[in-house]
Amino acid sequence: HLNPAALMRQTLLGMSRNDQLRQAIEHAPVSRDVVRRFVGGTTTQDVLDVATELADTRRMATIDYLGEDTLDPAMAERTRDAYLDVIAAAAQAGLTQDGAVEVSLKLSALGQALGRDGNAIALENARAICQAAANAGTTVTLDMEDHTTTDLTLSVLRDLRQDWPWVGAVLQSYLYRTEQDCRDLAHEGSRVRLCKGTYKEPESVAFQDKGDVDRSFVRCLKVLMEGEGYPMVASHDPRLVEIATVLADKAQRTPDSFEYQMLLGIRPDEQLRLAAAGARVRVYVPYGDEWYGYLMRRMAERPANLGFFLRGLATK
Ligand code: FDA
Numbered sequence: 001h002l003n004p005a006a007l008m009r010q011t012l013l014g015m016s017r018n019d020q021l022r023q024a025i026e027h028a029p030v031s032r033d034v035v036r037r038f039v040g041g042t043t044t045q046d047v048l049d050v051a052t053e054l055a056d057t058r059r060m061a062t063i064d065y066l067g068e069d070t071l072d073p074a075m076a077e078r079t080r081d082a083y084l085d086v087i088a089a090a091a092q093a094g095l096t097q098d099g100a101v102e103v104s105l106k107l108s109a110l111g112q113a114l115g116r117d118g119n120a121i122a123l124e125n126a127r128a129i130c131q132a133a134a135n136a137g138t139t140v141t142l143d144m145e146d147h148t149t150t151d152l153t154l155s156v157l158r159d160l161r162q163d164w165p166w167v168g169a170v171l172q173s174y175l176y177r178t179e180q181d182c183r184d185l186a187h188e189g190s191r192v193r194l195c196k197g198t199y200k201e202p203e204s205v206a207f208q209d210k211g212d213v214d215r216s217f218v219r220c221l222k223v224l225m226e227g228e229g230y231p232m233v234a235s236h237d238p239r240l241v242e243i244a245t246v247l248a249d250k251a252q253r254t255p256d257s258f259e260y261q262m263l264l265g266i267r268p269d270e271q272l273r274l275a276a277a278g279a280r281v282r283v284y285v286p287y288g289d290e291w292y293g294y295l296m297r298r299m300a301e302r303p304a305n306l307g308f309f310l311r312g313l314a315t316k
Pocket of ligand 1: 263
């Protein structure tokens with residue numbers, strides 16, 4: 001009994017996990033333009049060019065090396081090395097001062113799913129990246145994946161924060177547990193990115209209704225804004241962006257005590273408007289060869305983006 005929008009979303013989420021389709025599309029001569037709207041290229045240099053462009057327009061960046069659910073230790077090491085490389089190159093280019101360019105990590109890409117030792121492997125890889133970020137004078141944020149990994153990710157976060165208290169967390173307002181997690185993490189020095197959440201989650205753990213997810217977002221945001229930490233408001237939703245501005249004001253926050261975050265290629269005009277008004281704005285910039293799953297999730301969220309993608313495919 002799905003409506004057409006829900007059916008489209010489910011189809012696209014299914015496509016995002018379809019390996020044959022992934023290979024076909026990844027190897028199709030997709031125009032760089034199609035991918036480039038949402039993805040900051042495939043190489044370190046590509047992504048640094050994008051970060052430089054953003055810096056020129058008063059926007060900060062958090063860089064994500066694409067890849068997830070690694071089942072191969074060598075791949076996890078390659079992912080770690082890509083991060084070490086991009087952090088060093090960004091520092092060299094003078095982009096990391098005051099955390100202007102930082103990185104976002106997925107623990108599953110660093111080996112979390114590699115059987116019994118997975119968590120330890122991911123932690124070790126994440127530690128190497130945090131040390132490199134510390135040397136470069138910038139920060140790291142741990143992306144949040146599906147609900148089966150929430151506790152593990154928060155425990156890795158606690159470990160990392162013992163050495164690097166600036167490691168950021170992501171919390172997802174679609175999970176029932178998140179309001180409490182916000183309370184636990186709203187302490188001084190705690191960087192928390194609040195987003196709605198992008199995975200398909202069961203009713204036992206997550207709100208299914210968009211309105212409920214939005215209301216939860218507002219409750220969580222209130223906790224974070226009134227708390228002592230550093231909230232990072234990750235949404236393109238005009239209503240939620242407006243509410244964030246009001247809540248920050250009410251909590252007497254200065255513009256440098258929280259930030260707005262959006263994805264590369266989504267509402268760039270709004271990113272520029274917020275930055276011009278003096279807000280801190282950070283753009284999430286994914287890059288690398290494994291852009292397929294990421295792009296499909298963006299399409300599932302907003303099938304209007306699909307036309308853009310398919311037109312690009314069809315003309316090549
Ligand atoms: P939603 O998709 O519900 O859209 C709400 C409204 O925003 C729309 O009605 C429209 O008005 C506007 N809008 C959205 N897309 C638009 C577009 N393309 N053009 C114009 N208007 C548009 N998720 C996760 O599970 N773990 C994570 O670690 C992260 N990390 C993360 C970092 C950052 C910086 C961001 C911005 C997002 C994430 N996410 C994430 C993804 C997040 O959970 C969520 O899936 C997307 O941000 C989409 O949700 P929105 O809040 O943007 O609203």
